Amino acid sequence: MDADRDLNFAIGWNRFNLSLVGIWPDPLQNPKQKSGLSRCRFIIASFFMLGFVCIPQSANLVFIWGNVDMMTENLATANIPVANSFMKAFTIWRKRKVLKLLVNFFYQDWYTPKTSGERTIMLKNAKLMRKISIWCTILTQTLLIIYIVLKISAIIFSPDDSSRPMIYTAYFPFDVIKSPIFELICACQILSAFSGTVAYTGSDSFISMLVIHVCGQFENLRERLKNLVNDPNGIKTSQEFKSIFVGFILVHLYIYCYVGEMLLVQSTEIGFSAYESNWFNVPGKEARNLLLIIHRSTAPLSLTAGKFSTFSLQMFSKIVRTSLGYLSVLLTVTERKDNS
Incomplete structure (x- = not known):
């Protein structure tokens, strides 16, 4: 095939x-x-x-x-x-x-x-x-x-x-x-x-x-x-195009966000690992080098949409919640127009 x-x-x-x-x-x-x-x-x-x-x-x-x-x-x-x-x-x-x-x-x-x-x-x-x-x-x-x-x-x-x-x-x-x-x-x-x-x-x-x-x-x-x-x-009927489109967008957006979440977590965990190490057993001059690693992990690697948003599971949930909020408002307005 x-x-x-x-x-x-x-x-x-x-x-x-x-x-x-x-x-x-x-x-x-x-x-x-x-x-x-x-x-x-x-x-x-x-x-x-x-x-x-x-x-x-x-x-x-x-x-x-x-x-x-x-x-x-x-x-x-x-x-x-x-x-x-x-x-x-x-x-x-x-x-x-x-x-x-x-x-x-x-x-x-x-x-x-x-x-x-x-x-x-x-x-x-x-x-x-x-x-x-x-x-x-x-x-x-x-x-x-x-x-x-x-x-x-x-x-x-x-x-x-x-x-x-x-x-x-x-x-x-x-x-x-x-x-x-x-x-x-x-x-x-x-x-x-x-x-x-x-x-x-x-x-x-x-x-x-x-x-x-x-x-x-x-x-x-x-x-x-x-x-x-x-x-x-x-x-096709508007309901069938809408369903396919929404499902397609959500699935692929989730893939983006999941991959971005993995990247964020792994690059951030490097700083936690450095902090959890036995840095207190190291001479002060050498221990200060770990500060560079910890500081760098505060700006983790990420997948971004342009320069204004970062793909993550938090972004995915925020998009879904915002979309549902807009949908609720639109449905309310439509119902009021139909009733009037």
């Missing part, structure tokens, strides 16, 4: 990436199943990211504390990026029930009968989504491969075993210098790095896919409104 082919073209790359780490919110999955395979993949990916990068590198900070160069390398090279990847993957996994509903709307849009023009618009946006996903993946994986190749070269040409650098400098509570433990740790760190890049780019591409798809649906709606009077089958 054309719909199946078009749908696979639109979501194939994102579905493949997120399925690798077990966080693809598949709406077609049997709700009675425990999604054992996906859960297993997510647990394995999380184990690699936390067990071989985040936790060991965080522990290593204790031993290199005060050395700004080594601390910067520790945090910037893998610790913070991989931790961020894990948080993104965990958020998608935790919110998978809600995200399944969004993806289900996505599926329905592709399976709904449409004109050739509407299909063309949807495919145009699908190509854009696919390009974004592919190029983001290629870029991040290429940079990661270059880094790993350089590290492996340094390992191979090191003068002795004791001076061999790991892929990511980290602390483990056992001797990692001896073979084959050293090689096993390096292999696990490579797997954790690839898991992190897949989760990082996959989650961003997934959100971009939903937003771009909504933009395409709005474009189709504009075309339908333009050609409404020219419809050879005539205009």
